[in-house]
Amino acid sequence: MGDRVTPDPSSSTVPPPASSRIPAVLLCGGRGTRLLDACEDEAEGTIDVEYDEKPLVTVGERPMVDRVLSALIEADSIGSVHAVASPHAPETIEHLEAVGRDDVTDRPEAVGRAEGIDLVVHEGTGEGYVADLRAAIETVGTPALTVVADLPLLRASHVDATVERFWTGPDVATSGSDRSVPRSLSVCVPAGTKRRLGVSVDATLGSDDRGRPLAPTGLNVVGDDGGDDDGNDDGDDGDRDEPGRRWIRDDPALAVNVNRPGDLAVARDRI
Template sequence: MCGGRGTRLGGEAEKPLREVAGRPMVDRVLDALAASRIEATHAVVSPHATRTRERLAERASGSPSLSVVDAPGNGYVADLRHAMEAVDAGGDPLLTVAADLPLLDAAAVNAVLDAARAADGDSLTVCVPAARKRDLGVSADATTEIDGREVVPAGINVVGGAGDESDAEGDDEGEASADRDAGAVHLTDDARLAVNVNYPSDVRTAERLLTDDGPDRHPTDP
């Protein structure tokens, strides 16, 4: 999902094209997906991110596993529904990923796939404890409560192949809210899934963590 305006980030760059440590976030996410077990990637763009669409169309021209889906730009949920209708997944579940996860890598993507396979049902919502995000120094907007614990959706989920996208509720920045009744919830402390970039301060934190090789970057899930 890479059609957000990125108004909270400021500046002239569209949110997916905002650079973190010298590289646009959308490129970082696409590289993580390409190196993972995901077989095909569909970049969902909107009229709010025309330069992002141009960049992705150029990248897709040289990659048979990447395609561009033009969504109407009516918000995260509406654009997700449009994309799910446009993509023929053959009944298989779909992995949805926001373009604002610059620490994402192939191992983190595969861990989500493994969690979805082990969970009951067709859908999986990935969440991070709000306290973990605050400890890392990143914004913790769109909090919800699960089993008495304050959590934040990570922006990476598995949506059932039957087309049930009801587990995602969000704004045009792609911040999905967890719905416990829509499927399993995977709670993780992994910084690669905890760092969403919504504000300039999040960019600085992401850049610091990208250069941090310490054990805090890839903790064990609770």
């Protein structure tokens, strides 16, 4: 089956439930040594990093994790947000817990919570992306949207479009007619797009039907197969074979994962 970047059809073999809101898992990772150590050792005085933990590094004067949280909370397709932070990132955990306690009127410049959206903070395993993702999925169940905290240009429209594609994409039929929930969906971008933007390419998800290498965005929906190797782990390099379906989005906002000082510079320039 070839990869397609075409508008979704209006019909689907697996229709979404009456209430299409699903939980979101926000994976905040750990300290982010590839970014923070490089800023300290290689880019002294040129890249301003205010915190010792990557999710709190600012883009457009807001922590990256707050930007991703805003996209999730503003999305019509998300019913709750479960933020998972490493025990190696205590300031991130403290920040998330503070955000969870605040009302939209108290911190309008930070996140703000839409009516009916809960933010639940979980301490991760400390064993990395895959272990944290598996534990979170066991807690929230499937389907669940998953996203990494180093995708600061993410918008609510990206989230809603991904959930819609999960339920109604042209490849849903390949999941099998006996499934009530489709297979997992991995959102990826052409690796060439990342290179043109000047951001790093640290992992690939095979190639499209034209042979172009694809890179993960860190935005996915975990479905019936429970796929857990479809993200953008801060410490993992190399090719991956994702367990479910791919959706190719040639969108610069989804191509900017902040892992290195150059990535941070690009993200700040595009706000």
